[in-house]
Amino acid sequence: MLLAARLAAGDDYALAEVFDRFAPDVYRAAFLVLRNDAAAQDIVQDVFVELWRHPDRYDPALGTFPTYLTVIARRRAVDVVRSEVRRVVRQERSCRTGAADSSPSPSEEVIASHVADAVRAAVRLLPDSQRRIVELAYFCGLTFREAANVAGIPEGTAKSRVRLALAKLEAMLDASLLESS
Amino acid sequence: MTGDAGGQALPAGLRERVLSASLQARAAGRPEPAPAEISPAEAFSRTADAFHFTLGLLSEGQWAAHALRDLDVQGLVGHLTGVEEDVHRSLTGDGDPEVAAASHVGSTQLAADRQAGRPAALTRAEWRRAADRTIELVRTADPSAEVAVHGMRFPLGLLLIIRALEIWVHENDIREAVGLPPSAPEPSTLSLMTGAAANLLPQAAIRASLDDPVQVHLVLTGPGGGTWDVAVGQSPSAPAAVTIVADAVGFCRLAANRITGAELDPYITGDQDRATAVLAAASALALD
Numbered sequence: 001m002l003l004a005a006r007l008a009a010g011d012d013y014a015l016a017e018v019f020d021r022f023a024p025d026v027y028r029a030a031f032l033v034l035r036n037d038a039a040a041q042d043i044v045q046d047v048f049v050e051l052w053r054h055p056d057r058y059d060p061a062l063g064t065f066p067t068y069l070t071v072i073a074r075r076r077a078v079d080v081v082r083s084e085v086r087r088v089v090r091q092e093r094s095c096r097t098g099a100a101d102s103s104p105s106p107s108e109e110v111i112a113s114h115v116a117d118a119v120r121a122a123v124r125l126l127p128d129s130q131r132r133i134v135e136l137a138y139f140c141g142l143t144f145r146e147a148a149n150v151a152g153i154p155e156g157t158a159k160s161r162v163r164l165a166l167a168k169l170e171a172m173l174d175a176s177l178l179e180s181s
Numbered sequence: 182m183t184g185d186a187g188g189q190a191l192p193a194g195l196r197e198r199v200l201s202a203s204l205q206a207r208a209a210g211r212p213e214p215a216p217a218e219i220s221p222a223e224a225f226s227r228t229a230d231a232f233h234f235t236l237g238l239l240s241e242g243q244w245a246a247h248a249l250r251d252l253d254v255q256g257l258v259g260h261l262t263g264v265e266e267d268v269h270r271s272l273t274g275d276g277d278p279e280v281a282a283a284s285h286v287g288s289t290q291l292a293a294d295r296q297a298g299r300p301a302a303l304t305r306a307e308w309r310r311a312a313d314r315t316i317e318l319v320r321t322a323d324p325s326a327e328v329a330v331h332g333m334r335f336p337l338g339l340l341l342i343i344r345a346l347e348i349w350v351h352e353n354d355i356r357e358a359v360g361l362p363p364s365a366p367e368p369s370t371l372s373l374m375t376g377a378a379a380n381l382l383p384q385a386a387i388r389a390s391l392d393d394p395v396q397v398h399l400v401l402t403g404p405g406g407g408t409w410d411v412a413v414g415q416s417p418s419a420p421a422a423v424t425i426v427a428d429a430v431g432f433c434r435l436a437a438n439r440i441t442g443a444e445l446d447p448y449i450t451g452d453q454d455r456a457t458a459v460l461a462a463a464s465a466l467a468l469d
Contacts, residue, residue, distance in 0.1 A: 005402035005403070010211045012204060013398060027192075048200075048202075054213065056213065
């Protein structure tokens with residue numbers, strides 16, 4: 001409580017104290033989701049800059065300081081992963097359509113690798129009909145029409161199965177990432 | 182580094198990087214949320230309004246309640262009218278240098294005494310006119326121009342903040358006398374008061390003959406608070422470093438000599454004795 005009041009008062013000593021006490025937990029929370037040092041360090045910086053800029057957002061009634069900070073760290077890390085999932089999916093689509101794409105940075109590649117593992121694990125849990133069409137469309141690089149032909153179903157059915165599959169994947173990935181953190 | 186994060190050690194350089202980025206995003210010392218900035222004249226005006234409002238709450242009988250020294254509420258309001266009149270003399274040059282050296286209590290005693298037997302409404306109206314005259318005089322004045330009154334010589338802006346502090350403190354003397362709950366200045370005004378009280382600590386220490394050098398990291402919490410690094414003490418020896426964390430309103434009451442350092446109940450790190458001495462000196466500039 002006093003630490004929060006000191007942060008609100010602009011006490012830079014309190015900021016250093018909060019960092020020294022809680023940064024290891026914040027870093028660990030971010031790292032467990034991201035499995036990447038540079039990305040976890042970025043999350044730590046985001047969390048503490050956010051705390052320093054808006055100390056009034058911490059409500060002691062809702063939990064302790066370390067809990068508050070680690071929850072933010074997990075959320076930020078999951079946001080990074082979600083963003084990375086979207087980027088990977090966009091990249092897959094643009095590859096299939098022949099569009100140019102920028103090269104990922106080394107840290108993005110590491111995160112993407114971790115995300116790709118999680119995506120493959122989640123795909124294996126899909127119903128057979130949806131898993132088949134997702135594998136054809138995303139892992140074999142076929143268009144929806146080609147995937148529909150291979151699976152022997154109308155193109156519209158293939159698209160609707162992919163939509164359903166993506167919704168399930170998103171829910172499964174959220175849950176698995178939260179569990180891992 | 183990738184792999185297991187089970188160890189406690191943070192990556193090298195992360196602490197410096199995070200603290201630096203944080204302080205770039207928001208400078209040290211600045212409260213968050215920060216109250217709207219107002220001028221010292223506006224702070225004085227708001228405090229005068231709050232005081233006038235409190236006087237309007239009093240029954241006729243409450244004006245006779247003992248308030249401070251040998252003054253009842255009515256006499257204390259008269260004292261404040263006398264202070265305004267001396268400030269007018271200083272601002273207009275009428276009576277200077279007499280008013281510059283005048284005693285804060287002695288010079289206003291006549292104004293306090295003349296309230297005896299008057300209707301309370303007359304005392305209240307006289308004080309309001311005097312405060313309004315002050316506001317009118319400072320409206321076009323240079324806030325950095327030095328003004329000397331009652332043994333103080335400060336820039337007009339600082340003087341107005343000190344005067345606002347005095348009015349608020351006496352408002353609470355009256356509230357206590359008649360059993361009303363205490364009031365706190367609104368955050369914009371309090372912010373100016375805490376800044377003045379913190380920045381006057383070195384002068385207060387000189388007045389209190391506090392020679393031992395102390396580097397004070399002063400953290401005043403709550404709306405209107407902030408953080409200051411202040412060096413006090415004249416001796417050339419190595420300074421002791423202390424951190425004092427206290428409530429912003431409480432610190433203003435300490436500076437006004439209404440509570441003691443112990444009653445302030447601060448959180449202190451560093452040399453406890455030096456911190457206690459600084460807090461004891463904080464009220465050395467208080468007027469009564």
